[in-house]
Amino acid sequence: MNNNSIPTEIVDTILAELNIGLTLVDNTGKIIYFNQLAGELLGWNYNLPDNNILSCHKKETQHKVLEKLNQFTNMEWHRVIRTPHKFIENTYSPINIPDRFAGAMIITKDVTEREQSLERLKKNSETDLLTGLYNRNLFQDIIQSYIRDSKPYGLIMLDVNGLKYINDHFGHEEGDRIIREAAAAIRDSVRDTDFVFRFGGDEFLILTSYQESVLKMIENRIKDKNKLPTRNSPAVLNLSLGYATSCEEKKMEAVLSLADQRMYQDKQAFYLGEGKYFKQSVS
Incomplete structure (x- = not known):
């Protein structure tokens, strides 16, 4: 045996133990070699009539793949492929x-665990754990894109009525239930193109159209889901809301402040009227 050469089966064994797939393709995209794991992950088959990586790409992108295969630089490039059950x-x-040879070596790894962890981290950074709604941090990112694109918008600020009363008399678990119920009611009242955020403890925010008809439609849907508290059944969902648009105020902070003011006006009217039972003690 030549001491300077390593048998192919040893290389295959090493790659298998490292969970690495290896594929060699020439500069036309033809697959020259692949090990077992690469075949399993990427679906390579020597018996296929057209054993070429171009078959994995859309026709409109195949020329870009060929360009990369024929640009002989030291620069690597990466691609993560999502399949129904894996990330590769x-x-x-x-x-x-x-x-002798011109083309590329493709190192393939199953990175499902890594990508799923990243997805969980991303979701946790963008969503509220109690309700599953988007959080305030993501609102800042999305609204900035609206501002950069000079895209008009409407903001609806909402607040749960009587939550302190419910927490004090029935416990925070019941309060959390009301918050989750509020999130579901709001989510069911908006369009697919709208964004719903949990903005604070019992405050919610909807980013939607600037059109009065849309804002009024969402308001009516939410108000229809409100229940009136009574002395015997005070722990029910009731939301106050107010809206404003970027057509009324130039700065986002001013739009948000105007929506907040109108929401508090709605809340004040509620407490002076049908919300009076929140101010009574439980008998």
């Missing part, structure tokens, strides 16, 4: 051995 990462390393 390919790392492409150009190879150019003059007069």
Whole structure:
């Protein structure tokens, strides 16, 4: 045995133990070699009539793949592929051995656990754990894109009525139930294109259209879901709301403040009228 050469089966064993798939393709995209794991993850098959990586790409992008396979630089490129059950990462390393081989080596790994962890982290950073709604941090990101694009918008500020009373008399678990119920009611009242955020403890915010007809429609849907508290059944969902648009105020903070003021006007009217039972003690 030549001491300077390593048998192919040893290389295959090492790659298998490292859970690494290896594929060699020439500069036309033809698959020259692949190990077992690469075949399992990427679906390579020597018996296929057209064993070419271009078959994995849309026709409109195939020319870009060929360009990369023929640009012999030291620059690697990466691609994460999402399948129904896995995330697969390919790392492409150009190879150019003059007069012998030109193409690329593709290192393939199953990165499902990593990508799912990243998805969970991203979701947790953008959503409220109690309600599953978007959180205040994500609102700041989305509204900035509206401002950059000069896109008009409407903001609806909402607040749960009587939550302190419910927490004090029935406990915070009941209060959390009301907050989750509020989130569901709001989510069911908006359009698919709207964004709903939990803005604070019992405050919610809807980013929606600036059109009065849309704002009024959402308001009516939410108000229809409100229940009136009574002395015997005070722990029910009731929301106050107010809205404002970017057509009324130039700065986002001013739009938000105007919506907040109108929401508190709605809340004050509620407490002076049908919300009076929240101010009574439980008998």
